[in-house]
Amino acid sequence: MRINSFIVFVLAGFMLSAQNYDFGKVSRAELEEKFYPTDSSASAAYLYKNRSTYFTYQQNDGFVLVTKIHERIKVYNKEGFTYANKSIPLYKTSRDREVVQGLKGYTYNLVEGKVEESKLKKDGIFKTEMSKFYNQTKFTLPNIKEGSVIEYKYEIQSPFYTNVDVFEFQHDIPIKKLEAKFSAPEYFVFQASSRGFLSVIPKEDKENDKIIFNNKTRNNGRYTTSTTYSTDEVSFYNNISTFDLSDVPALKEEPHVNNIRNYRSAMKYELSYTSFPNSPIKHYATTWEDVVKTIYENPSFGNELDKSGYFESDIDALLSGVSDPMEKAARIFNYVKSNVKWNGYYSKYSSSGLRKAYREHTGNVADINLMLTAMLRYVGLDANPVLVSTRKNGVPLFPTREGYDYVICGIEAPNDIILLDATSKYSAPNVLPFRTLNWQGRIIRKTGSSALIDLYPKQISKNTISLFLKLDDAGSLEGKMRSTKTGHKARNYRNKYNGTDEEQFIADLENKFDGMEIEEFAVSNSKDLGKPVVESCEFSIESQADIIDDKIYFSPLFFFKMNENPFKLEKREFPIDFGYPSDDIYRFNIILPEGYTVVSAPKSKKLQLPDNLGSFVYQVKVNGGMIQLVIDSKINVPIVSPIYYDALKSYFSGLIEAENEQIVLTKA
């Protein structure tokens, strides 16, 4: 007896603390909760999030991928109402499509102490055909109030079993309890790769399973026809990964992070090979070699590199009389850029063949850059495709095909690889569009071997500004300006300048600098990518100095000074991405107003970021009625680890302070 009551006691205690996560078993405590216990700023939270993805065999359709979703969400305040709307994208091709089944949803509210439930009805479910490639099912739950608990479940059946959606373990709201399961028959071997700061390790199991085939055989006898039924059974096992997480904190968007999903915790399963009984192994990807092989063997990739018939005569004509290989490369690069325009789509595979793209003068990224590679190879250059994961796509850490979404071209030169991207008008050799500057790419050689190459530019992009200035005693400034830009700074400038009406461009400049008036504006090399862009003009601008009694105060950088610290957050968890190393040099010669002498001028100084990440040099020389100022501000690396955030923040603060220091003049 004593033992029994002890057990009852323990069980009761257990029941009290344990949540019931069965569908529909929303507790009063959940409804009464006013804020998320460990994050009171959360507008909503997943109380429970369950996903199970597994394979079933259907005799007519073969293997089908099933994903079951069950989510319970607490809405704490009005900001959280958006979580009552849910959207499910469903992929389709001309033959197959994903479908949603068994959608059920309820809203629970506490009304005068009673739990009231409202059911999701048909009028809250909306199905939309978004485009040729996907449909969307959206639903919204009824009766949402502050404090509501929402619960819904549904199942997605997908014929696209090589494509398992990412398991996401972290969101912009916290998760109290998360369970997930991925189960695949032994025939399907998946490569798992995780990402995010929060590490997640699944529990691995095996479980026996079987498929029963129903066979129907017709026996045509002489006088009668009979049908016999039989069943076959195939036994196999499933590989199962399960995840069980509690109290996953929210991870919200931060400024200057290009893709927050890179940092949220998630697990991706990608099919590496299939191995069915009595069939040869079919590889998808397990190692980088496999990934490369699969991509290379895709007819929309490797095959395209060997075809040259469609362009031979044009290229022969283009290169007649040219023998220098680099000259050949340059001509082909420009030829592709001006003849085949990018249609805005990213892809590592050609969409409908290079021949067609060539004929129609337009294509996706792969059409253009694979064509460039094929042409370069045709004239005997050692050119190879380079797979890239764009900034939007994130960073590929593990061997996956989908890790890459873009392709560029690399020419192998002694000790170096020259990278080319012909989709962007103003990109030059080794000056790639910003979208591709993301860690490392993978070059695929003809032999089938591949290697990682750094995509971040090593070369420093420079902007050198020279100014001759004349300050008058009313604080107005007249000057001549000349700036020279290289690398990415030149590319940015060209994009902007060449895309704008010059008159508008000048007006924009004048308005940017609050009433500056510009004359003699000229730009050279705006289209000649081989040379730096040079911009020059003459200008005048008022109110550039404070005149107080008989003294004049001004910052010698005038309107070029930096006023705002780009880093405002108190702390930062993610790398700071500058995209490319840069160097800004200012050389100013300032003629002072007649009859004034310098009372005080800032001292020369130097600021240094740790580990040679960057430096700032500020030199002032007073020379009679003239002030000479030289500033050299460098960021030597494209990307900075967040451990340097504080250093970076105070570096910029120091830089701004130095740039704002005043020169004081007095009437002699």
Added chain:
Amino acid sequence: MSLKNFCILIALLISFLGVSQDQYYSSLTLPEALTEHANAVVRLSEVSVEIKTIDHMVEQERRIVTVLNSKGQNAVGARVYYDDDVKVRSVQAIIFDAFGNEIKKIRKNDFKDVSAVDGGTLYSDSRILYLDYTPISYPYTVEFISETTTSNTAFIPSFIPVWSYFVSVENSRYKINYPDDITLRKNEKNLEDVDFESTNYENWKQVYNIKNIKPFKPEDHSPSFRNVIPKVMFATNEFNYEGVQAEVDDWNSMGEWFNNNLLNGRASVSPETINHVKSLVANETDDLEKAKKIYQFVQDNTRYISVQVGIGGMRPISAMEVDKVKYGDCKGLTNYTKALLDLVGVKSYYTRLYASPSQQLSVDKDFVSFGGQTNHVILNIPQENSEDVWLECTSQDMPFGFIGDFTDDRDVLVITPEGGKIKHTKKYKTEENTQVLKGSYSLSKDGNITGELEMCSKGIQYDDKYRIGNYEERDKDMAYKKRWSYINSIAFDDIKTINDKDSIQFKEIIKFRANNYSKKAGSRILFTINALNRSRYIPDRYRNRTLPVKIKRGFIDADEIRVKLPSGYKVESLPKSTVVENKFGSYKTDIIAESDTVLVYKREFIVKDGSYPKEDYSAFRAFYKEVSKLDNAKVALVKISNHEN
């Protein structure tokens, strides 16, 4: 051939070409006057609308557009919207190179067919067929042809030759035909300075021709684009809307038709809700107090969801449905609020209008039609001896009777059982849009400042800020760092916001500090005394201002800041007190040295709403420029020392 003869031949050739429409396919024939500041030129646009019967309208469109650069691509407008009611009969596009040679033909199946749902909309049956074409070079020309049919004749397409900035028009035509038993009305706008003719020819009862419109350029502080472009609106007295026929010729009869056909019978709610709302107001005798309770109830119990069915679907979902699911769009939520107000005996009217924060667009008093005139619904509570009350029913946090810049100060259609009426929504007058700032800070000799402030905002200034109150801590911190972004390294030790919905004011109480606020210059310290409310905005300069000046809403800022100076320094120079007054507003500052170490800075900046001719723009800009300069006025301190250097 002599030169003269040659010229005549060329002239003949050109005039001959002028007859052919093929001239529009080549970019070489572009009139030079139309390419200046243009990203695209509409060479020829022909819209023909044929109302065959009251429930059958056919719209044909043919448009030839030369695109001059990548920014002109949108001007092609090669897209058709359709839905359950509007059917696309045909659509096609042909691309021509600069010389007018055809280079590509795009048929219906090659147009992209996608849902026109935007991110904020849960469902819409609206879809778009659009041309997805990557130009090979500029200029190029697109000819776009489409034909749609619909049974709705409530929205007759307007004649709008120009629909975006930086686009010029060479030729634009609009033709409309209709049966004799239908009466067509039209309304011409901004045709005064336009080369146009209005006639009838062949079998078309009404034809408009417009030629040679130069591109419009956006300009700061100008009337809205929609109000300056040439346009002709059309409507018929008799029309069919979703199977309901109407015969109306003014707003009164339109309102009556709307009320009887689209609103009536959609007001019932469940008995529980009836009991609940009645008990809610049981102790209230005043109608407005009752309305306040009901509005609060709606805000607490419903949420906004956008569901669009049919272009401009105008019938609200029933109050019963909203009562059940507790969500709705602007129509559904307004109708629901009205139904509840009816229950407690408070009179209110369903109101259609054009909502937009950046432009106050009125419904045209004298021209009754729905096409493009309204896009939103709010609720009107009429008052006998005071201003009417307006309720925005899609917001869960707006104070009772506050509508903000989304729907303020414009003519709207109020629908009553007796018919439609045009009323004007609440105007937030200059003196109502106040921001009062009181604060203090002390400056250390190292140049650091610490201080606190209290800012109270009302009217449109309340609308600009109250949402900050809902931000999370991190986002609040960011918002204030942005507001004072000109103070390098500003940090906040305490941020408190109070959203007082009863008196409709938003209070911000903030403790702040910043390093190196002042500038060092040898033994002197230089600092801008106006640390907390600097006007830094200078309107853009235009070499050639073309549009009149419009200041949509006025405001008053009043500041009073006490500044404690560092010991060991004395004031060397103080900015002078200033008074700037002009027709746009006024600016006054005053600095009083309360003691050797305390300065009091007072500032008042008023900008009034109003409309002025374009010639006034430079004076208006100069006013802002002057204020920006004066807001930067500096105090110079100098070290008190026996060994001054």
